[in-house]
Amino acid sequence: MTQPASPARPVTEKSPPADGDKSPWRSRVARADVRTLSLLGVLAALVVIGGVTEPDAFLDTDNLQLILTQASVIGVVTVGMTFVIISGGIDLSVGAIVALASVWATTVATQDYGFAGILFTAVVVGLGCGLVNGLLIAYGGMVPFIATLAMLASGRGLALEITDGKTQMVTVDGVLKLGERDSYVLGIPPLVMVFAAVTAVGWLLLNRTTFGRRSVAVGGNAEAARLAGIDVRRQRLYLYLLSGLCCGIAAFLLIILSGSGQNTNGNLYELDAIAAAIIGGTLLSGGRGTITGSVLGVLIFTTITNIFALNNLETAVQQIAKGAIIVAAVLVQRRTATT
Amino acid sequence: MAPEPPLLTMSGITKSFPGVRALDGVDLHVQAGEVHCLLGQNGAGKSTLIKVLAGAHQPDDGTIVWRGDEVTLRSPIAAMRLGIATIYQELDLVEGLSVAENVYLGHESTSAGFVVRGRDARASTAALLKRLGHDEIDPARLVGDLSAAQQQIVSMARALSHEVRLIVMDEPSAALDPDEVDNLFRIVGDLTAAGVAVVYISHRLEEIRRIGDRVTVLKDGRAVAVGLPAKETPTREVIALMTGRNVEYVFPERPQPPGSGAAARPEPVLSVQGLARDGEFAPLDLELRPGEIVGLAGLVGSGRSEILETIFGARKPTSGQVRVDGRALRPGSVRAAVRAGLGLAPEERKAQALLMLESVTRNVSVSSMSRFSYGGWLDRAKELRAARDATRELSLRPDNPSVPVRTLSGGNQQKAVLARWLLRGCRVLLLDEPTRGVDVGARAELYTVIRRLADEGLAVLLVSSEVPEVLGLADRVLVLREGHVVHRAPARDLDEHRVLDLVLASGQHGPTHTEGPHSPATTEGSPAS
Numbered sequence: 117m118t119q120p121a122s123p124a125r126p127v128t129e130k131s132p133p134a135d136g137d138k139s140p141w142r143s144r145v146a147r148a149d150v151r152t153l154s155l156l157g158v159l160a161a162l163v164v165i166g167g168v169t170e171p172d173a174f175l176d177t178d179n180l181q182l183i184l185t186q187a188s189v190i191g192v193v194t195v196g197m198t199f200v201i202i203s204g205g206i207d208l209s210v211g212a213i214v215a216l217a218s219v220w221a222t223t224v225a226t227q228d229y230g231f232a233g234i235l236f237t238a239v240v241v242g243l244g245c246g247l248v249n250g251l252l253i254a255y256g257g258m259v260p261f262i263a264t265l266a267m268l269a270s271g272r273g274l275a276l277e278i279t280d281g282k283t284q285m286v287t288v289d290g291v292l293k294l295g296e297r298d299s300y301v302l303g304i305p306p307l308v309m310v311f312a313a314v315t316a317v318g319w320l321l322l323n324r325t326t327f328g329r330r331s332v333a334v335g336g337n338a339e340a341a342r343l344a345g346i347d348v349r350r351q352r353l354y355l356y357l358l359s360g361l362c363c364g365i366a367a368f369l370l371i372i373l374s375g376s377g378q379n380t381n382g383n384l385y386e387l388d389a390i391a392a393a394i395i396g397g398t399l400l401s402g403g404r405g406t407i408t409g410s411v412l413g414v415l416i417f418t419t420i421t422n423i424f425a426l427n428n429l430e431t432a433v434q435q436i437a438k439g440a441i442i443v444a445a446v447l448v449q450r451r452t453a454t455t
Numbered sequence: 456m457a458p459e460p461p462l463l464t465m466s467g468i469t470k471s472f473p474g475v476r477a478l479d480g481v482d483l484h485v486q487a488g489e490v491h492c493l494l495g496q497n498g499a500g501k502s503t504l505i506k507v508l509a510g511a512h513q514p515d516d517g518t519i520v521w522r523g524d525e526v527t528l529r530s531p532i533a534a535m536r537l538g539i540a541t542i543y544q545e546l547d548l549v550e551g552l553s554v555a556e557n558v559y560l561g562h563e564s565t566s567a568g569f570v571v572r573g574r575d576a577r578a579s580t581a582a583l584l585k586r587l588g589h590d591e592i593d594p595a596r597l598v599g600d601l602s603a604a605q606q607q608i609v610s611m612a613r614a615l616s617h618e619v620r621l622i623v624m625d626e627p628s629a630a631l632d633p634d635e636v637d638n639l640f641r642i643v644g645d646l647t648a649a650g651v652a653v654v655y656i657s658h659r660l661e662e663i664r665r666i667g668d669r670v671t672v673l674k675d676g677r678a679v680a681v682g683l684p685a686k687e688t689p690t691r692e693v694i695a696l697m698t699g700r701n702v703e704y705v706f707p708e709r710p711q712p713p714g715s716g717a718a719a720r721p722e723p724v725l726s727v728q729g730l731a732r733d734g735e736f737a738p739l740d741l742e743l744r745p746g747e748i749v750g751l752a753g754l755v756g757s758g759r760s761e762i763l764e765t766i767f768g769a770r771k772p773t774s775g776q777v778r779v780d781g782r783a784l785r786p787g788s789v790r791a792a793v794r795a796g797l798g799l800a801p802e803e804r805k806a807q808a809l810l811m812l813e814s815v816t817r818n819v820s821v822s823s824m825s826r827f828s829y830g831g832w833l834d835r836a837k838e839l840r841a842a843r844d845a846t847r848e849l850s851l852r853p854d855n856p857s858v859p860v861r862t863l864s865g866g867n868q869q870k871a872v873l874a875r876w877l878l879r880g881c882r883v884l885l886l887d888e889p890t891r892g893v894d895v896g897a898r899a900e901l902y903t904v905i906r907r908l909a910d911e912g913l914a915v916l917l918v919s920s921e922v923p924e925v926l927g928l929a930d931r932v933l934v935l936r937e938g939h940v941v942h943r944a945p946a947r948d949l950d951e952h953r954v955l956d957l958v959l960a961s962g963q964h965g966p967t968h969t970e971g972p973h974s975p976a977t978t979e980g981s982p983a984s
Contacts, residue, residue: 325831326824333821336810343769343807344822344875345793403812 151397154448155412158441162419170426179422181305187418188311189214189369190388191411195318196362197389198410200355202322204335204402205260207359209249210389212271214382217241217367219275222284222377231290234371239364245271246360250353268386275379284377295372307369314365319407331355335402391438392417395445416441460523462487462652463508463539463621468517470503475865475892477503479676480517483654485621490643490653492663492685495673496697496920497755497802498891501656504673505623508654509541510534522620532561540614544625548606548613550599555580557598558613583612586645588638604635611642622646623654628662640666658755660690660959672696675895694955698922706927707906710746721745722780724914725797725883727766730775735761736938738775743883743914748905750929750946751918752954758938759918760802763885766916767799768792779883793822798876800869802887802918808872815856815863816842818871823879845874849904866890866897873904883914890924902928922954934958 166174173179193210200207220226221237229236245267252263286292293299294306301309322328330351333341342348363382370381394400395416396409417438424434463485470478478500485491495501506512508519510528519526521537528534534541548557555576556563563576580594589608592601598609607627614622624643628636643653643666657663663670667685670693671678679696725743736758743749751759764770766777771787778784779795801807810818819842820827827837842856851863851870860871869889876884889905890898905928909915919925925932926946934942934957942957 324833324835326828326833327831329817329821329824329833332813333810333817336812337806339806340808340810341821342789343767343799343801345790345879346821347790403810 151449152406152408152412155396155409155416159412159416159419162416162423166419166423166426169423173426174423177303179426181300181303181308183415183418183422184308184311185305185373186421187414188305188307189366189373190385190392190418191311191414192314192362192366192369193382193385194389194392194410194414195314195407196359197386198318198393198396198398198405198407199322199331200260200359201390201393201398201400202335202402202405203331203352203355204338205253205352205355206264206390206400207249207356208261208264208386209245209267209271210359210363211382211385212268212275213242213245213360213363214367214370214385215275215379216245216271216278217364218370218377218381219278219284219379220377221367222286222371223278224284227286227288230288234286234288234291235368238368238371239361242360242362242364242367243357244360245363246357247353249360250356253356254349254352272379275381279377279379281379286371286375286377291372292375295375307372310365310369314362315407315411322407327351327354332403335399335404337403388414388417391442395442397449413445461485461520462522464518464520465504465508466518466520468504468507468514468519470507470512470514473861475894477676478507478514481673481676481678482681483508483671483678484682485652485654487620487652488647488650489668490647490655490666490685491682492667492670493654493656493673494660494663494670494693494697497888499673499697500676501673502625503676505541505625505654505656508534508539508623510539535617538618538620539623540617540619540621541623542607542610542614542625542627544629548598548609551597553595553597554584554592554601554609554612555594557609558583558594558616560613562617579616580612583615584608586615587611587642604631607631607639619651621652621654623656625656626658627655628657628659636662660693663693664690690959691952691955694959695951698920698951698955707903709906709930710910724780725766725916726778726781728776728778730762730765730772730777732761732765732770733773735770736765736935737940739940741916741933743916745882745912745914746909747931748909748915748917748929750925750932751916751935752922752925752932752958753935754958755920756937757935757958759935760887761938762935763799763887763916763918764801766792767797767885769799793879793881796880796882797885798822798879798881798883799885800872800876800887800889802891804865804868804872804892808875809860809868811859811861813860815846815851815858815860815871818860819845819856819874819878822875826878841878842874845878846870848877849874850900864894864897865892866894866901869893869901870904873908877908881913883916884908886915886917888919889917890919890921922951922958926951926954936960 193214197207197210217238220241221234226233226237249264249267252258253260256263299306322331330341330346333344333346334348334351338348367381371377374381392413393405393410394413396406396411396413398405398410420437420441421434424437461484463483465481465483468478468481468483469476481500481504483493483504493501493504503512507514508528510531510533513529519528526537528537528539549560552560555573558580559576577594581590584590584592584594587608589605592605592608598606601609627639631639643655646653655663655667663685670680670683670685670688672680672683672693674697683693721744723742723744725741727739727741729738729740731738739762741749751762753759761770765772768784768787768789768791776783777786777792779797782795784795785791805811810821816839820838824833827834827841839856846856847854849870851867851874860868863871873884886905890901893901905915905917917925917929926949929946932944932946932949932954933940934954936958941960
C-alpha cells in the first residue's frame with residue numbers, strides 16, 4: 117500500500133465524491149492513456165498506409181532504419197524542447213545552435229583533435245548557447261521568444277561566418293564509421309541508440325527527479341513555485357542549458373549522418389521540434405507534457421516525410437499534411453482536455 | 456402616482472465554481488435613477504454578481520427581471536444591448552488603440568459596411584468626454600499614454616456610447632485622486648438625474664454615504680442586507696454586516712492565557728524589526744513565539760497582505776529586518792525564508808499557491824522535495840507516504856493524495872497548502888485570509904486545525920478581514936489602519952465593536968506617524984488644477 121500509484125493499477129482508494137461522476141484521478145489517467153494510444157494509433161495507421169502504398173520499399177529494413185535515423189537528430193532536439201515548453205518557455209534557437217555546433221565542431225582546427233575534439237566542441241558550443249539563452253531569460257528578464265530569436269539570428273550568422281558558406285567535410289574516420297552499416301548493433305544504427313538513450317534519460321529526468329518536478333511546477337504556476345521556495349530563475353537557466361546540450365548532441369549526430377558540417381544545418385528544426393512536442397500533448401502554456409508524446413510526435417512526422425518521399429509526392433504536399441496534422445492533434449486535445 | 460416597477464430585479468441568483476459556491480441565492484433590486492451600493496469583503500461574491508449582470512457568467516439558478524420582463528443574459532453583448540454597461544476595476548481597454556477607437560470598439564460607425572469612419576467617432580467621443588468633464592483628453596491619443604484616471608474616464612465614455620440604463624462601476628474611485636473622485640461623483644449625479652441607475656461598488660464607506668441611495672451587503676455569497684438606506688444606516692452596522700458572522704462558531708479554546716508566567720514563555724521564533732515598505736505599510740515591530748497565534752485585523756488596503764508577503768520575502772522591504780531564531784533573513788528572498796522555516800498560505804490560493812494541474816501529493820511535496828530525493832532522484836513511494844501522512848493529519852478529504860488538487864473544495868485546497876508547510880517542517884505559518892473561498896460550513900474545522908498546529912508548537916501570524924475570526928482564533932491582535940498598527944492587545948481584551956472603532960477611527964485618534972505612507976490628507980487641501 118506504500119507503493120507509488122501506478123497508472124496500470126486499479127484504483128483501490130476510496131473515490132472522491134466529485135459531482136457523483138467517476139474518479140477524477142481515474143479519468144486523468146485515462147486521458148493520458150488516450151493521448152498516448154491515439155498517437156500510437158496514428159503511427160500504426162501511417163505504417164499501414166506506407167505498407168499498402170509502397171509494400172516493398174516502405175517495410176524494407178533499410179527504410180525502417182532510415183526513418184529511425186532521420187528521427188534521431190530532430191528527436192534529440194525535441195526532448196530538450198519539451199522540457200523548455202513544459203516550463204512555460206520556448207526555444208526558437210535550436211536549429212541555429214545545431215548549425216553553429218556542427219560547423220564549429222568540423223573546422224579543420226577542431227578535426228585535428230579527432231573524434232573527441234568534434235564531440236566535445238559540439239556539446240560545449242550547444243551548452244554555451246544554452247547558457248547565453250538561459251542567462252538572458254532567467255536573469256536578464258527577457259521574454260524567451262525574443263532572447264532565443266536573437267540567438268537564432270546571431271547563431272546562424274556566426275555559423276555562416278565560420279564556414280563562409282562552404283561545406284566542411286569530416287575527415288575523422290572514427291566519426292564517419294559510426295554512420296556506416298558496420299557499426300550497427302543488432303541492426304540498430306548508433307544514432308538511433310543515442311536517440312533512445314536521450315529519450316530514456318529525458319523520461320527519467322522528467323518523471324523521476326526533482327529537476328522534472330521543478331520544471332513542471334515553474335511551467336504550471338511560476339508564482340506558486342516561487343512562493344513554495346523553488347529557485348525559479350535557476351531552474352529556467354538549467355532548462356535552456358539542457359536544450360542547448362540536446363542541440364549539441366543532435367549536431368554531433370548530424371555530423372555523423374552527413375559526414376560534414378554546414379551552416380544550413382538544422383533549418384527549421386525549431387518549428388519541427390515545437391510541432392512534435394505540441395502534437396505529443398505538451399501544453400504550449402506550460403505545466404504539462406510528456407517525453408513519450410513528443411517522441412511519438414517526432415516519429416509520426418518522420419514517417420510521413422518518408423511515405424511521401426517513397427510515393428514521389430512533392431515537399432509542398434508534405435508540408436500541407438504536416439500543418440493539417442498539427443491542427444487535428446490540437447483540436448482533438450482541446451476536446452479531451454478539461455475545461 | 457403608482458410606484459414605478461424596479462428597473463432590475465435579480466432574485467435567487469446562485470453560481471458555483473469547482474470547490475466553492477460563489478453566490479448562494481442573492482437578491483438585488485435596482486430602481487431607475489438611484490445609486491445602489493454593493494458592499495462586501497473580498498470573496499463575498501460581488502465580482503461574480505456583477506459578472507452575472509454583465510452577461511459574463513451564467514447563473515446556475517435564479518431569475519433576472521429587466522424592466523418587467525424576465526431575461527437571460529447570454530453574453531456581454533446581450534447585456535449591453537439591453538442597456539447594462541459595466542466598468543470593471545481591471546480596465547478592459549486596448550492600450551494600442553486611440554481613445555475614440557476604444558470607445559467605439561465593437562460598434563464602430565462604418566460606411567459601406569466596413570470602412571471605419573474615424574472622424575465621426577472622434578467627434579462623438581469628444582462630445583462624450585466633454586459631458587464627462589474631461590475635454591482635455593484628445594480622442595486621437597493612444598489609451599496607453601493616458602493616466603489611470605483618464606483611462607477610467609475613457610471606460611466610462613465607452614459605457615455611455617451605448618444607450619445605457621444601468622451602469623455598474625467596480626471600485627471606480629480606487630485609482631483616483633480626491634478631486635478626481637469629486638468629478639466622478641458629479642458624473643454619477645448627472646447620470647442618475649437623467650434616470651440612469653448606477654450600481655456602485657466600493658470599499659470606502661464614506662463615499663457610499665456621500666452618493667449612495669441604497670445599500671446591498673454581500674457576505675459569503677449571500678445578501679445579508681438588501682436595499683438598506685445608505686444615508687441613515689450607521690456605518691458600524693454596515694461594517695458589522697460585512698465582517699460579522701451569519702453563523703456563530705465555537706472557536707477552539709486557547710490553551711493557557713498568554714502572558715502569564717513570563718519566565719516560562721519560550722523565546723520568540725520570529726521577530727520583525729522596523730519592517731516597512733514605502734507606500735504600503737509603516738515600520739512594524741512584531742514578535743511571535745512558538746504556540747502563539749497573532750492576528751492582524753484591518754480593512755482591505757490596510758497593508759495586511761503586504762506585511763505577510765514582505766515577512767516571507769516575496770516583497771523586498773524598504774527598511775527593517777526579519778529574524779528567525781535571532782538570525783536575520785536575507786531581505787526579499789523567499790528561499791531564505793522557507794529555509795529558515797517560514798511558510799505562507801497566500802490569499803490568492805489558486806494563483807499564488809497551488810499547481811492546479813497537479814495531484815495533491817505533488818502540491819504538498821513541492822517545498823520539501825529534498826526530503827525524499829537522493830541526488831535529485833525522487834523516492835516516489837516515500838513521497839506519497841509523506842504526503843498521505845501530512846494530509847491525513849489535517850483530515851484532508853478525499854483521503855487520497857493522488858487526486859488532482861483542482862477537484863478539492865476550497866477548504867481542502869487550503870489544507871493541501873498547510874500540509875505543504877507541515878511536511879516542510881515549517882515553524883512559522885503566515886496565513887493570509889485562510890478561510891477565503893472556503894464554504895462557511897467547513898471553516899470551523901479549519902480553525903480547529905490551525906489551533907492544533909499552534910498547540911503543537913507552530914507560531915502563526917493570521918490575517919483576516921473578518922474581525923470575529925481574528926478575535927476568536929488569535930491570542931494577540933494587532934489592529935491595522937492605512938499601513939499603521941494603531942492598537943495591540945490580547946484578543947480577550949478586545950471585542951468586535953472596539954476593533955471596528957479602531958479600524959474606522961479618523962486620523963487624530965491613531966498614533967502620530969510623521970512619515971505616513973501615501974497620506975491622502977496631503978493632497979486633499981491642495982487647490983484643484
